[in-house]
Amino acid sequence: MSTTDEIGYQKQGKVAVISLNRGPANAYYLEFLERFYDCLAMAEQDADVVSVLINSTSAKFFCAGADIKIFAHNSTEENQQMVTQARENLRLIEASSKIFIAAINGHCLGGGLELALACDIRLAAEGSYLLGLPEINLGLIPGNGGSQRLTKLVGMAQAMDLLLTGDSIDPQKAADISLINRLYAAETLQDEALAYASKLAAGPAKALAATKVAVSQGALMAMPEALALEAALVDQLYETEDAAEGFHAFIEKRPAQFCGR
Incomplete structure (x- = not known):
C-alpha cells in the first residue's frame, strides 16, 4: 500500500482504491489535490487496473469540497491554482479508460459532489447525511463542472432547483433523482463497493x-x-x-x- 498522510492508494486485484484521509471532512487544498492527481495518474498508467474505487476513511464525510478557511485566506491567484488543479483531476477521471466508482458514505458537498459527479458510478450508504452544491450561498456557482454534470444526470428542473437554492438532499432523494446509482446499508457500503468494482474489473x-x-x-x-x-x-x-x-x-x-x- 502506498499512502501519504491524506491520500491512500492500494491495489486489490485489478481494482485501484484511492482513499480520502484528511479529517475531519476531507476538505481539500492545492497540495491535497496534487497528491490526489498523482494517485489518479498512478491508476491510469497501470495497465492491470480496470476500475478505480474512490472512498473516504471518515465516518461522517465523503468530501466537503474546498477548505473554506484556506480558500478565504488565499489570494485570488492561489485559489485559481487550486480550482485549475481540481478541474484537471476531474478531466483525468472523465478521460480515463478506467471505470471510476465513488463510494459515498457521508456528507458530499460542493467540490466533493463535483468529484462524485465526474465518476462513472456513484454508490452510497443509506443515512441522514447530505449531498449538494451550496456555492450559491457563498455568492458563487460550482466551478468544477458541477452545474453541467448535475444537469446531465438529473435533468434541468432538478438541477436548477438544487443550484439556485443551494439546498442539500439526503441519499434516498439523491437515488430517487438518479444522482446515486445504488444505495446500500451503511455498514456494508465499503464491502459492496469493492465487490462492485471487482466485478467490473473482471470484465472485458x-x-x-x-x-x-x-x-x-x-x-x-x-x-x-x-x-x-x-x-x-x-x-x-x-x-x-x-x-x-x-x-x-x-x-x-x-x-x-x-x-x-
Missing part, C-alpha cells in the same frame, strides 16, 4: 472503456453521430481476444475469463 477492459466513451461522448451528440460513434467502437472490439472468449464462454455455458486484450 476494452469493452468497458468503449462503453464509457459511447455513453459519455454519445450523450453530447445528435443521434446519427452517436450511432456512428457506437458503430466505430464496436467494430474495434470484434477481433479482440475478450470478444472471442465471450462467445466461446457463452456457447460452452461457462463464466468468461477475460484478459483485457
Whole structure:
C-alpha cells in the first residue's frame, strides 16, 4: 500500500482504491489535490487496473469540497491554482479508460459532489447525511463542472432547483433523482463497493472503456453521430481476444475469463 498522510492508494486485484484521509471532512487544498492527481495518474498508467474505487476513511464525510478557511485566506491567484488543479483531476477521471466508482458514505458537498459527479458510478450508504452544491450561498456557482454534470444526470428542473437554492438532499432523494446509482446499508457500503468494482474489473477492459466513451461522448451528440460513434467502437472490439472468449464462454455455458486484450 502506498499512502501519504491524506491520500491512500492500494491495489486489490485489478481494482485501484484511492482513499480520502484528511479529517475531519476531507476538505481539500492545492497540495491535497496534487497528491490526489498523482494517485489518479498512478491508476491510469497501470495497465492491470480496470476500475478505480474512490472512498473516504471518515465516518461522517465523503468530501466537503474546498477548505473554506484556506480558500478565504488565499489570494485570488492561489485559489485559481487550486480550482485549475481540481478541474484537471476531474478531466483525468472523465478521460480515463478506467471505470471510476465513488463510494459515498457521508456528507458530499460542493467540490466533493463535483468529484462524485465526474465518476462513472456513484454508490452510497443509506443515512441522514447530505449531498449538494451550496456555492450559491457563498455568492458563487460550482466551478468544477458541477452545474453541467448535475444537469446531465438529473435533468434541468432538478438541477436548477438544487443550484439556485443551494439546498442539500439526503441519499434516498439523491437515488430517487438518479444522482446515486445504488444505495446500500451503511455498514456494508465499503464491502459492496469493492465487490462492485471487482466485478467490473473482471470484465472485458476494452469493452468497458468503449462503453464509457459511447455513453459519455454519445450523450453530447445528435443521434446519427452517436450511432456512428457506437458503430466505430464496436467494430474495434470484434477481433479482440475478450470478444472471442465471450462467445466461446457463452456457447460452452461457462463464466468468461477475460484478459483485457
